[in-house]
Every structure is written in C-alpha cells, then in structure tokens.
Amino acid sequence: MTIQEFLGKKEFNIHTQTVSESCPSNIALIKYWGKYKDQIPANPSISFTLNHCKTNTEMEFVANEAFSVQTFLSGNEEVKFAEKIEKYFKNIEQYLPWILQGKYIIKTENTFPHSSGIASSASGFGAIAKCLMKLDESFSGKKSDEESLTKASFLARLGSGSACRSLYNGLVVWGETDEVKGSSDLFAVQYLNSEVHDIFKDFNDWVLLIHEGEKSVSSTVGHGLMNTNPYAERRFQEARENFVPMKEILKSGDMQRFIKLVEHEALTLHAMMMMSDPAFILMKTGTLEVINKIWDFRRETDLPLFFTLDAGANVHLLFPSDGSEEKIKTFIEAELLQHTQKNGVVKDVMKF
Ligand code: DP6
Numbered sequence: 001m002t003i004q005e006f007l008g009k010k011e012f013n014i015h016t017q018t019v020s021e022s023c024p025s026n027i028a029l030i031k032y033w034g035k036y037k038d039q040i041p042a043n044p045s046i047s048f049t050l051n052h053c054k055t056n057t058e059m060e061f062v063a064n065e066a067f068s069v070q071t072f073l074s075g076n077e078e079v080k081f082a083e084k085i086e087k088y089f090k091n092i093e094q095y096l097p098w099i100l101q102g103k104y105i106i107k108t109e110n111t112f113p114h115s116s117g118i119a120s121s122a123s124g125f126g127a128i129a130k131c132l133m134k135l136d137e138s139f140s141g142k143k144s145d146e147e148s149l150t151k152a153s154f155l156a157r158l159g160s161g162s163a164c165r166s167l168y169n170g171l172v173v174w175g176e177t178d179e180v181k182g183s184s185d186l187f188a189v190q191y192l193n194s195e196v197h198d199i200f201k202d203f204n205d206w207v208l209l210i211h212e213g214e215k216s217v218s219s220t221v222g223h224g225l226m227n228t229n230p231y232a233e234r235r236f237q238e239a240r241e242n243f244v245p246m247k248e249i250l251k252s253g254d255m256q257r258f259i260k261l262v263e264h265e266a267l268t269l270h271a272m273m274m275m276s277d278p279a280f281i282l283m284k285t286g287t288l289e290v291i292n293k294i295w296d297f298r299r300e301t302d303l304p305l306f307f308t309l310d311a312g313a314n315v316h317l318l319f320p321s322d323g324s325e326e327k328i329k330t331f332i333e334a335e336l337l338q339h340t341q342k343n344g345v346v347k348d349v350m351k352f
Helices: 079-091 120-140 145-159 161-167 219-228 232-252 255-274 285-301 325-339
Strands: 017-030 045-063 068-073 102-110 171-174 188-190 202-208 306-308 315-320 345-351
Touching (some): 017 161, 017 232, 045 120, 068 079, 079 102, 120 145, 145 161, 161 188, 219 232, 232 255, 255 306, 315 325
Antiparallel strands (some): 171 188, 202 315, 202 345
C-alpha cells in the first residue's frame, strides 16, 4: 500500500460526538532505533503486545468550533501533551480532512503507574488513533475492519513509531522485510499465528521499575542521534538480518536461541546510545545488577528467565509459562525486587 491510499475523503459530515477506545502497550524483541523523515523506520522491528498495560482514552469532538485540544491524564490537565497532540493533528490533516474543524477534550488513563517508564506513547497514540478512526467512520463512512485497523496503525505511527505495533495482538511487525509477507514501513502487521510455536503464545513480562521518573534523553532525541552514529548502518543491517533467525526461532520454539537474540537486541540498543555523540546511558546501577543476577540464575538453574530493555532503565523480565514459572517468580521476588525503587514491578502477560 502507498501513502496515497490513506488520504482522506474530501466529503464528510461532521457532528459533535464522544468516542472511547483502549489500546495496550508493546515491548520490542527486535528494536526500532533510528528513523527517517515522516516516521519511516531505519529497520524492521517485531514486538509482543502486552495484555494488561493499557491506555484508556475518551475523546470528545465538538464540531464547528475553533480548532483546539485539551488533554487530561488521570483527571489532571496536561498542557504539554495537548500541544503535542495539536501538532500531531495538524500533521495528519491530509489523512483525516475534517480533523481541524472542531475542538477536542481528551481524557486518558493508563492502567500502569504514571512515570513508571513503561512506554505510554505507544498505548497512548494507539488509543488516540483508534478514537480518530471511530470519528472518521462516523463522519466519512464505514470501512472494513481490516482497512480501519491498517489506517489506525498508519496514523498511530505518525504519532509515535512504536505505537503502530500496539494495534494488533500477539507478535507484530513494523517495517518492510522480505521475511514477513505484507510488512510495511507505513503501518504494522500481525505476525502469522500459524508461524508461531505455542511456547511463545503464553509469555510473562514482569517490568522491574528500576527508575521512575523522566528519562534524561527522550526516544525522539535518541533516534535522532542515530543519524550521526558511525555504527548506525551496521546496526540497521543487523536488525534486518536478525529477522532470519527470529523467524526460524518463532517457528521451532528454540528457547535458547530466542533468549540469546532478544538479549543481544536489548544490549545493542543501549550500546548504540553509548556510541552516540553526545553519548548517553539510560541504564542505572540496578539495571546492570539485575542483568548479572539473571545470567547467574540461568547458569545455575538453566531456567528460561531473560530480559529485554526499552529506552530506559527498567528491566522487562521475560519467561514462558512452561511449568518453570513458579521457581522463576520466587527468584524474582527474593533476588530482583530489591533493585527496584519502592519494590515496583508491573506484572503483565502476552497471551494470544
Ligand atoms: C527503544 O516509538 O518511542 O522502545 O517514534 O520517536 O515516538 P518515536 O519513538 P518510540 O521509540 C521506541 C524505541 C524503543 C524500541 C521499540 O519499541 O522498537
């Protein structure tokens, strides 16, 4: 599909309306880090969509008023977020030609703790894009479910790259790769369930909240620093190449190879940050202590507990529901929770 196919209809019939939508967060296994103009990713990525960490959004559109956006997060007005959304709406007018013809009151709530460092931009923009598609169908006519979902993913991407993957359950791919049929730089697609071994269909993601609060460098700035990173091209190439073993692993259920690949992706992401100019480090002491303990635990027990990281200090503890999870949970509670701020852990699952 091309960008032209997402352009909005010039005929529409707007009216005042309130819509509500919910969208989960996701965690990447092969990471998106580096992008080109118009949110085109430098390499393909694949993620697991979480089941519990979600954003619930209510969007009130008041037709025929001067364009403005007001946003509330858990009842508190968020002026900065409103400015961001205003800019975003102006940017997507060609895809939703009615979008600037009214005012918006947007109320959002996350099911995970605020400032936990769990990516709220993915679930947040995912939920906003779904609300916009509901309004669009009401103003310019119904679309097929598939068409509507693809366009929601397309619009979410323009808000935040990783958000486009949150529109689908299970394993989701964003970015063109020969390894995944139908994959695109413009929107995400669901990875075929029939190509996924059962072991990956019931997985745990416990997020250790190592450091709550603002990150020292935002994802947007971090992506930008890839433009001058001398290792960037090699990294993009490696991510593309990693789709080949990832596909085999997802099919065969080879947990050892999966662990190695996923941890390598996480560490490479952070290595890229350290090799940026200016360099930056988002991991904290606790992050490294947890990683070392996980490695010791695996050496001693051979149990499938491993980690991934997003652009922050928190550690996503990944482990399958394969009968070994009780021992793993006991270890986490006894040994890893002490490295969090305030015993913070968000327990999520990826079940599909
Ligand atoms: C490290 O999607 O937050 O989580 O497109 O600038 O909004 P923007 O960035 P964002 O970047 C996420 C990067 C990542 C890896 C990933 O989710 O693939």
